[in-house]
Amino acid sequence: MEPATLRAITNNQNWCQRVAEIHQVETKLEASYWCSKDPMPTFFPNLVTLNTSATQALLEEVIPVQDSYFVKDCFAALSLDSLGFTKLFDANWYIKKALPPLRQRDGVQISEATSAEGLAEWETRWRGEENYTPIYPSSVLDSETIRFFTAESNGQVAGITSFNDTHTLGIYNLWGDPALFSALIGHLQTLYPNQDIVGYGDEQEVQRLESLGFEILTPLTVWGRFA
Template identity: 30%
Template sequence: MSDDVREAAAHNNAQWCDAVCASHGLVGRIDAEAWSVPHRSTPWYPDAVTLRPGVDPDALLARIDAGTGASVKDSFAELDLAAYGFRVLFEAQWIHRAPGDPPAGAPLDAVTTAQGLAAWASAHGGGELFRPALLADPRIRVLARHDGRGAVVGGAVVSGDDPSGVSNLFSSTDDPDEIWRAVVVTRPDVPLVGYESAPDLPPARRAGFAPAGPLRVWLR
């Protein structure tokens, strides 16, 4: 897969990280090298995301609070931050699906209210991480699958338009394949990107996503 796809996926993911941080009052910085926040990011989100290969690690770490708990998303799996006291937290693959005919299935429902977001976040397990300010961002679609009683049983976030990034996908019914297919049905007309680690790649691939290259997340 070309570096263009990986760079597009990294930019999309950085914009999503920026939106989450902004909803918590953290102002990010983005340029050709990386996205970053100068103070500790929200839980489960990195303090920096590289946006091209060959970023200088000293310059990158100077942009963040690089103390204990700092994390960096190395979008091209090419940094060596071990000498700076970091370890690899996990490795994953960027994934990509070109626009095209969607699989059979029903689209997901849009979450549009603070009450709906709270129910979605509770089912997801993210709690207070997902704040209502996200619903006011036109780049972001919080999507849910409801059961017959109206309870949230799965969902995902789709952010951006070209490409659209898929993140925070979950299913409480042990059928992630259905949610992956539903995401594609919901947004069949745009390129979709995201990332998954090895155990979670098969459902994405069965929905038409292909690996686009490795990434690493480093933690100090």
């Protein structure tokens, strides 16, 4: 496994673990996979493979036979159709080295959600709906490792979540006008000047970030089974 890919996967596993802790979901970490013992919040996997030792035969022993369940196959190596799963999407890991930093764009206002009201507004704008069970309760603001940012300029708006696991800075929930993505990434680089930025995204997100100097890494696949 490439070191850059391993760093991206590790950040993602730590991110899932942190969100599980916020929601008081019990988890288990094995040599080849991480999993939750209870349902995770919307959009989060129940199981994340950590290396290619997480074979389909092994997962058949781990995955419950009933109920909704979601698997992040970090190596796009599995075929879970026989277990009743549907491939939800393909994606790629990516990384941006700390240097060189992106140039800041003039005229962009960047704000951070630091209150319960601000966080609720951020999640509503990200999700594009009014009625939902929050993924990010106000208690998430007690964690210095997780931050929520919004960029605005001339009616354009975009947002991002960052997660610092001390080794890398993970970016998640990138949404809004792509013209503002560089401003968000550049802002994060000013806050964490020595941190490489990692994450994953679908083909569209990957193409947009590649134009900003991100290196596109290996593929992954997300599978889902619905009750």
